[in-house]
Amino acid sequence: MQLDHATIVTADLATARRFFVEIAGLPEGARPPFAVDGYWLYADGRPVVHLVQASAPDPSVRAAPRIDHIAFRLDSAGEWQALLARLRASGVGYQIAQVPPMGPQQAAMQIFVALAPCVVVEFVTALEHAQP
Known part of the structure; x- marks a missing residue:
């Protein structure tokens, strides 16, 4: 699946x-x-x-729960740096967070963008790709 x-x-x-x-x-x-x-x-x-x-006349009113966020994985340092450059150039606000390693899962970096109320977009990459 x-x-x-x-x-x-x-x-x-x-x-x-x-x-x-x-x-x-x-x-x-x-x-x-x-x-x-x-x-x-x-x-x-x-x-x-x-x-x-x-x-709906009032988009802030929800009849049922909605998905909290969607996430996209970036597989290279070039993709990560290009995304950061586009975010900065556009003036779109974002937050960066680090995911600590857990077992075989390596550390990762995340960018969160609150696109609209109740709509968050996450971008994630391996920690090594997020290093300047």
């Missing part, structure tokens, strides 16, 4: 799209003609993030 995609319902579709395309580096791709506006964003040829326009 593998994760297919994450869907983010947002009242600010344009800002979410801009973040995932310009900062996270996910290209926009084909999307079926649904009745509600949105975008499909791709990684490795697959639509991994679905952005959907919120249709």
